[in-house]
Every structure is written in C-alpha cells, then in structure tokens.
Amino acid sequence: MDETIKNDKLRRKAEKAVQNELDKIDNEKCAGIVHELRVHQVELNMQNDELREAQIKLEDSRRKYFELYNFAPLGYYTLDRKGLILDVNLTGAELLGFERKNLQKIAFIKFIASDYRQIFHHHIKKVLETETKQTTELKQIKKNNDYFYAHLETLPVFDENGSFIEFRIAVTDINTIKKAADDLKKSEKRYLEFFNNPLLGFALCEIITDNNDQPIDFIYLDVNYAFEKLTGLKKADVLNKRVSSILPYEEIADIIEIYGNVALSGESTNFEYSIPSLNRHSEIFAFSPRKSQFIAFFTDISKKKQMEDLAKKRNDELANINAMLNVEIGDHEKAEIKLERIIDKLEVSNQELEQFAYVSSHDLREPLRMITSFLQLLEKRYKGHLDDDADEFIGFAVEGAKRMDAMINDLLEYSRVGNQEMNFNFINCEKILDMVLINLKTLIEGSDAIITHDPLPNIYANEQLMIQLFQNMISNSIKYRSEKIRPEIHISVEKKDKEHIFSLKDNGIGMSSKHLDRIFTLFQRLHTRDEYEGTGIGLSISQKIVHLHGGKIWAESEPEKGTTFFFTIPIKIDSLAK
Template sequence: MGENSPKKTLNEFKESKNILKEFIEFSSKSESIIDMGSHVIIPKHIFESLKESQEYYEALFELSPTYTVLLGLDGTIKNFNKKTELFAGMPREKLIGIPFTELDFVPKAGMNAHIERISKLANGKPVEPFESRIAERNGKIHWIEVHSTLLKKGSAPPEILVSCNDITERKKTENALKESEEKFRQIAENMGEVFWVIDPKTGEVIYVSPVYQWVWGRTCQSLYENHKSWIEAIHPEDRDRTVEMIWNGFDNIDEAKEGFEYRVIRPDGKIIWVWMQSFLIMDESGEISRIVGVASEITGYKKAEEEIKALLDELKRSNEELQQFAYVTSHDLQEPLRTIASFTQLMARRYKGKLDDDADEFMDYIVDASVRMKQMIMDLLEYSRVGTKQEMFRAIHIESELNDVLVNLNDLIERSRAEITHDPLPVVFGDESQLLLLFQNLITNAIKFRKENEPPKIHISVACDHEKNEYVFSISDNGIGIEEQYFGRIFTIFQRLHTRDEYPGTGIGLSVAKRIVERHGGRIWVESTFGEGSVFYFSIPVGES
C-alpha cells in the first residue's frame, strides 16, 4: 500500500476530525477557537468538506469574545484572535513568534503563574483555571479567568490553547459584596444588640452576632447546631406569645416591625428581659426570603421601670391622702375658727371703749387674724378641690367660658374701668369648672396688679403649636410687671410679693391656676418687664376636641 493510500488518507482524516472534536469540546467550555494548521492529503470532496470546517472554526477563533492565544510548547506565540490584538494595541505580525513572557500587558508580578501552567501542560499535566490580571496601555487593569489546555495534532508538535474570559465586572461585584459583607460583619459584631438572620422556610438560623453569647448565655455554635435552642430558652409563660408574634409577622410586613418584650432563662437559672424587633426581606418575586431582627437585653430598664411605677403609685396614693387631708382639715378648721371670730367680734362690740386701749387693739388683731385665717382656709379648700372635686373632661368652648368669667367679674371690671379684649378662641377638651376658674384667676390677677392711675388693658389670645399638638393661650396686661427673679415664686402657694395693705389676698390664685393647667397636661409660665406689664402663658393639649 503506497504512502498516499486511501486507508492512510482515511486514518489521517479521522485523526483530523478527532482534533476538531477536541477543539470544539474545549471551545464550548472556554469559548475559544484556534487554527489547527493541519495538512492532510485526502480526496477532493473530503478536502473541501474539511476546508469548510477549517474555515468555520478559524472564524469562530477570530470572532471569539474571549482573549484567545495559541502558544508553542516553548511559550512562543503562534496565533491570537482579533479581541486579543485590539487589547494589545499592536498588529499581530509584531507579536507572532515572540515569547508570551514579552507581552507588556501581562504584569510581571503575575507572569510566574502563567509560566508554571505552560510548563505543566508541556509536560502533559492538566491545569486548573485561575484568575489573573492584564493591563491596558492606559494602565486600566482587567481581571481575567484563564483556561488552558494542550492540543495534539497527530504527528505535528502539540500546541497550547489559552482562552481568557474578562471577569472585571464580576470581580467588581465580588469585591463590592466582600466590602459589604465586611461592613455588615463589623457592624453586627460590634453593636450592643443581638443581630440575627433566619430562613423563613426552614427556621434555620443563618447568622447570629456574637452578642448572643452574652445575652442568652449560650454559644453561637450551639444555636447553629440547634436552631430552636433560642426559643427553648424563653420563659415558658412568654414562649407561645413570642413565637406567635414572630410567625404572625411573616404574613404582615407591618406587624413584623413591631417590637415586643419577653423573658429568657439563662443556663445558670437567671431570668433576663429581652426586647426584640424583626422585619422581613423580600425577594424579586415578592416572596419572603429572610427574616432579620435585633434583640436587646433590657433587664436593667425593666427593673427601673418597675421601681418608677412603684414610686408613682406610692406618690399617687400619698397625694390623694394629702389632698383628702387638706380638704378635711380645712373644712373642719372652719367651725372653731368661726366660733373664735364670732365671739371676738361680739366682745369687740360689747366691751369696746370699756376696757383700756390695749384691749381694744388686741381684739382688733384677733378679729383681723380670724378673718384672714378663714380666707386662707377657704383658699386652701379651693386649692385642694382642684385634685379632689374633678369633673369628666369634655369639649369646652373657651369663648363661651370667657363670657361667663366676664359676667362673674363685672363689678370688679367696672370699678377698675378695665378694658378686656380677646381674639377668636377655640374649643378644647377639659374640666369646665376648672377652666372657668383658671381664666377668672388670671384676669383677676391682671386687674389687681394694675398701675395706680392707669386703667388695666387686658388682651386674651391663642396660638396652635402643631408640632406639640397644643394650644398656647396668652393673657397680657399693662400692669406693674414682675421682676424676673420672682417668675417662679409667684406660682407657689401663699407666696406674696407685696404687703396686704398694698394688694389684698392670700397669694393662692396663681397656685390654683398652675395646678389646673398641670391637671390638663399643660404648663404655665410668665414673661414680664417690671413697670410695663406681664404676659401669662399656659398650654392646653388639643386633645379629643
């Protein structure tokens, strides 16, 4: 059989087809194509068919979207595709035939990895894909995933196919993800609360921060091994409610955001209080993909809360007893005081002028003191009634209330020639009798402390503070004013800034006003310039009106 016998030709063709098959299989993995460079003597129709196949995979090699290079076993560049040529920025004629180690777009720092793998392939050893970097002429770095394999072509020397996928964008995403994960880890591990992530489908704890060990008294590893161990540690009286709160939250995003409290029993038997809040993470399809949340140890807060509640309860009880004592005492004192005053006045009428002058003076002192004492007791009763004689709050039209006050004070207004004006006034929610007394005391106060030769001018206005949800009333006058150092003192019971001869009264009116305002959830204060007048302010919550 001659050198070019049909049998030999057919064998060579089969060998070429095997090389083509190996090339196509590798290309499907690395998306790379090479020129096999085979020369086979075959019949014309077989040659034409093989030529078409050769042209086909040469086209695939040239148009491959990866950087594709064909090397000799010594690392000499045999061929590369258009994408590699464009990246190199040089015509292929200048690069073919040179060692690949002279390519300036392969950083020297990563060259050893390429040399090592070329050497392994040349010795018939397979290599795994690896990541490396290449650089554009402007210095911009590209990350690549390098695939390489040894191609055998019958009697021709083997060649090495190198195919590189550009993974720059993937690396950016991976690095961004790593940075994000690192930030998350640092935040989660350094925050004072337990941060946790649960798979809603399996109940598996995907992540829990190290603070869990301090709060629950159990290791994080024990939770990963037994995902229900954190629930098993909840106090039996709170367990069902806690589980229900969490799992009900799976069906309603808003409910999942509600915080709640429960008790945890640590391994040493100590019971602690925990506050937990959770929320849902949804995937692109709108399904719940994760449940995340935080848990804080609040035992100290709960203890303080209980102590404050106990103190408030005790204070409330004490205040109620004090109010009742003041009311009863004041009421009971009036009877003996009336007796003293009555008999002293009777003695004054019967024996005045019959005794010496000192006796007459002494009886006048007793009568005057009895009258003042009676007035103070009546004022004390009025003060105590603010806390004991309360009416249910209801909608009160302040403008109508003010008209009633002006009717009550009509004689005082006329005698003092007071001019009282007001802006439109709102409806508030409160105790009608107490609000009437509040305005009456403040207007009476403004009339009383007027200038000697100037009729009082009083104006009542109101503004709504929407941020605090309250009305702020103001009662301004042109009276004698108050020095700033006394702004706080004037609201103290029985405190006076003037003598009784100058301005009569016991000094309880502003104390009652303060107590009424505070009972309505507001505050009262004064702004004044001595000698020019004062403005008394008080706030009343907008409330249900």
C-alpha cells in the first residue's frame, strides 16, 4: 500500500513538472513535440518487435545447432592442449560406449589402441605445426574393450591474438568400410588363385568381321597360365595376334563361326572341339562380356575322347566278330578253334577296355573335383556382386562341371558291371521286383505311377545285377512319362523255347522307331538336358547286364503311344546249374 501511495505522489510530481514545461511552450510547438514523441514510440515498438523476432530466431538457431551437434552421425570431441576431453556430443559418447558426463577431463588417447597411439601423437603434432586441419586413421577402443576403426579430422582453434584454445576432432566409424576393403582383398586373392588354376583355361578374345559383319577371325586379348599348359601355346606368342596366324585355318574355321555367333549375338554356348595340330580335345564354355568380344573357359577332355574312340573301336571289332561268327564254315573243328581264339581276344580286349575306362575315369575325377570346387567358390564369393550375365555364366560353368562329374560316375558304374566276381543262383523275380519297388518308392509316389505285373518266374541269375536291371528299366519309363496321363507300367513274361522273354510296357512319350538302335549306345540321348536330366547311360548298363546273362534286349515304340522293352534270360535247370 505504501509503495502505491509513493508511486502516485511521484507520478503527480512528474505530471506537474511536465505541465509547467508545457505552459512555457506554445500550442504549435507542443503539437510538434507530441508528433515526434508518437513517431519515436512507434519506432520503439518496431524495434521491440525486431528484437523479439531476432530472439526467437536465435533460440531456434541454438536449438538446431544443439540437435545438429548432438545427433550428427559423426562423433565430435573438443580437447585442450593436454588432450583432455572438454566436450563431446552424443554420437561421440556412444562410439566409445560411455555417458557424456563420464568423459569430461578424460585423456582422449586412453581410447586409442596402444599400437596406434604413436600415430595419434604425430597427428596432433602435425596439426599444431601446420595450424591446419589434418586427417588420419587409427583403431579406437570402446568401454567393453571392443574396437572400431576410425577416421579422424582434427582442426586447431585459436583466439584473435593467435593463441591456441582447443582441438576439435570429428570421428567417423569406418569399421564397415575397413572390413569391406579387407574382404575385397581376400576375395581378389581367391579369384586370382581360381583364375590361375592350372586346370581351367581362360581366353579373352575379340572377333574380326568382314564388310558383311561375318566373323572371319579373332584376336587373343588375354589368356591365363592354364591356357598355356593346356594348349602348349605361349602367352607372349598369341597376345594381340590373329588365331589364323597361329593355327591352320581349316582346323579353326568352325570354331571361328561358333565364337562369332557368341560375340555378335550375346548368346552363350557349351560345346566340344578338337584341334589336331595341338593334339587336344576340349570342352568349352563361351560367353560375351561385351559386343564383339567373347570369353572362353575350357578343360582338356582328351582322355575322355580317347576312351570314347576306343569304345567305338571295340564295338566295331565286336560287330566284325559277330559278322564272322555268322559266316558258315565247312570245317566245324576249325570253326570252333577260331571261335575260341576270337572269344579269348574279345575277352582280353573287353577287359582292357573296362580297365582303361575305370582308370581314366578315376584319374579324371581328381582334377574335375578341383575344377568344381573352384567354380563353386567363385559362385559363392561373387554371386550378386557382379552383373546378372556373370552370375548366369558362372552358373553354366558349375552346371557343366557337375554334368561331367555325373558322366564320369556313370562311366565308372558301367565299367564295374560284371567286373567283380559274379555269383549266379536261382532267384525269385517277384522278390526282386518287391525290393526294386521299395528302392524306388519316393520316385514312384512322386510321379503317382502305377506298377503292375503278371506272375514272374524263378530264373538263374545274379541277384544284384537283376535288381539294377529292373530298377534302371522302371526308372527310365517313369522319367519319360507323358504329362497328359498318369504313368502306368506293366511287367509280363513269356516262356519260349529255352528262354524267358520279359516285357516292360509303359504309356510314356514313346519315340520314333528310327531311334531304337541308338538308345542302348553309351551316352546317347534323344532329348536335351533341359528337358530330361541324366547322362544317357542307364539303358547301356541294362544292355550289358542282359548280355552278361546270355540274353538279348530290344525295344518297340511309337511317339505318344509308349514304349515296350523286351529282354531275354536263358532257362537253366538244376543239373546244368550244378
């Protein structure tokens, strides 16, 4: 109350003083003063508004700076000249695994790995000497003794007199980048090991065309060590040279056309090719990395080709022997002697062939296993890191190696049939079939196949080989089933003269009669690998088993009407068996 009375007295005194002054001023001058006061009042109000707006902007700027400083993706540290932490943002504290308040006045070097501290000392010294921003990379230690690789940018701060105030350090976690760089180095090392593997040849080439854009030659741009080893050609002798200047044109005309189609169309291909002057037969996979260029990966399959040629030669010899046996010879005794000699030669020849097939296939498996391993390693390491074409090409190479491995395994299986000691006994075919159906249960249920049979006889045979025979025949019928109807297979037998004639009839896709002679030939296929899997050796093994039992095998078929396979087993009686 006293304060109010005091203020009222002061106001009345001020008003009286003002009135006395106004009494001395005429009305015109008074009006001018009032106008000036009003203008000044408006100016003061405007200045107050500007000050309030500036204050709001300043507060907003401070808030933004605070958020930018504390929530930046980098760690910010302020150090004094002794290296003690004066301030740190939230990210910097989080990098070290501490609360901000627990880092005050702590030596920054405490969080640097011991083997990197000397680097940090040199870094700080250089900042002071140059008075400019400097960068370095080192390993920092976290609270839990874990570590991360960091990129440091350090800036010295000076006052207006040039005196040092503090260090400001921006820290970036480059752990991910560092790990990626290390992984890349390791991957490059593995890739070079694969690239320089002595079992897989590589050649990068460019196609040369004529005025009509037809391929007429190609130039070697790069080759690997395996190329030299597998071809006998030196890298220095082929680089930047036309293949026509290196090899006879008549030997390479076809392969120029094949490579030309790959380089110009972009379509990859897989094929076999022989070059007599190099005494090499190769399996080749080619693709185009860019227009007018192609890359060829190849392996030497000369041993495999020699084995196939030897098999064909032996088959021709066998055909000639069979023809000779059909010739009527007047002198029965001479015919028997000659026949025995031919049979002896044939047995020796077949043993040599089987031994050669087994040894060659066995020798081929080890280098193939290494090729497959490196191809799978390349696929695992680089799949998804290269473009789609590269992933596809690597997939083709892996698939080709797997197919070759399957062929070698089948060849080994073929060579083993009849190679071991065989025990012949009287066996029940229905029991054999029951075991086969158990073995093929998953395949039969998966295809929803129906297997039926007539009463089956006892026969004199090798049990394991007969299981394999029925298993191969039934599997073959299920594989080549029709997609339109449910697969049905019926097994029957007829006794005729001195043999049992077995028949296995299916309702599958069938085939043209002109192919019936080919289906029992080793590695012969009537369909592409994309349509049906396998190497085409199953029926060859079946034929060999039937022949080992002294029987014959053949087939009757029509397209879309199914196929019936027949085979015979001679009838034996107890006295003959003994």
